[in-house]
Amino acid sequence: ITFYEDRGFQGRHYECSSDHANLQPCFGRCNSIRVDSGCWMLYEQPDYSGCQYFLRRGDYPDYQQWMGLNDSVRSCRLIPHAGSHRIRLYEREDYRGQMIEITEDCSSLQDRFHFNEIYSLNVLEGSWVLYELPSYRGRQYLLRPGDHRRYHDWGAVNAKVGSLRRITFYEDRGFQGRHYECSSDHSNLQPCFGRCNSIRVDSGCWMLYEQPDYQGHQYFLRRGDYPDYQQWMGLNDSTSSHRLRMYEREDYRGQVAELTEDCSSLRDRFHFNEIRSLHVLEGWWVLYEMPNYRGRQYLVRPGDYRHYHDWGALDARVGSLRRAVDFY
Structure with a gap:
């Protein structure tokens, strides 16, 4: 992933290929980004805190393209590839109340499960992005495999969850049939x-x-x-x-x-x-x-x-x- 200080991939730039907890010394502002490979979560503040923005391979000529609120990107995380996805959502903290299990994208938790709020969750397989609003809109939160006993654990300020999406690395775009991904000899x-x-x-x-x-x-x-x-x-x-x-x-x-x-x-x-x-x-x-x-x-x-x-x-x-x- 390459961060550019100015729009349209101009100005000073910085290239990154792994997690980075503090990008502040690398550039002062970020107005455009080019993702050459992989899926990434950007954070508005250092140490993976503040607003989060999910990006996959592509060009983002200005910060509105990744739904950014401003030109602040202070940390980033590379999301590992996973072949399968499974997550359990709970109505109350500490895995209490009604539970649902999801293995695929859900554009509206309200329509499908009558859930407006999620207070705890357990990511069993794969990485996911939680969206505050339906149809994959609003604030975004990265969920990696592990326990999340309350919404503060995934960085949210409240329990509102509108939609949920698996993180996958490849989309068809005309390349059909069985496929195989390789990253080394x-x-x-x-x-x-x-x-x-x-x-x-x-x-x-x-x-x-x-x-x-x-x-x-x-x-x-x-x-x-x-x-x-x-x-x-x-x-x-x-x-x-x-x-x-x-x-x-x-x-x-x-x-x-x-x-x-x-x-x-x-x-x-x-x-x-x-x-x-x-x-x-x-x-x-x-x-x-x-x-x-x-x-x-x-x-x-x-x-x-x-x-x-x-x-x-x-x-x-x-x-x-x-x-x-x-x-x-």
Whole structure:
């Protein structure tokens, strides 16, 4: 999540990737926010106190977009992902009185259960957001797994509760069928799904492999939506710190060329059709078999590659080369 002092993502900014109990030293005011991944709860005051605002992935060009009352954001909390959700609500403090259990969103507790007030609750699974008014409006309160014996425990000033919503990380938006979420390296995805026809990359840069154990064709993806498998062939440019040396022969022999930026055609620029060894000095790169970033792709990370087999290629053909970078 990135906080900006001015509207429209302008002015001084601060990037955060985990819970932060006191943002006051980081910026003076907050008028716009960009959430690159995850679900977050913002707090008006330090130490997770004051008005709360729930945000999921997206752009918020001014504080009215997250229903803020002012430009004060003093602490934030990253909400962990959960596969299932279950919560028990009680009519009285200390789990007394009538009890109801909920496993899905409820836009109006009054209409569904004839409840206007909740005095205690127990979150059994998942994280939730409580809203003071029906239809997910009014003050918001984050509820994490655990005991909440009175409304003060979740930061409320009274027992009014109008609606309740589960915190989930992904919505369909045209990406259909069974899905699987991954946040780190995975050497065998076969047990997770049978086929892959669309991909959503929420953050980071990824290399996909056609076969288990990082074998077969490789496909480089950066943050974005890929609605069908033909979409993960072409990418955009960007800048970072990258340096790579290519050699005409194995074991760093023959003519050498050094690159610090993308090259759409090694043939046009260096009269190279083949690369038999290379040394990646800085950054990660993607090699393409053909010019204009087409054909088979190979990820190369900092290190030595004395032979084209070292980067997984079947032959020495390299048509173009691109830095592996991400936008935040």
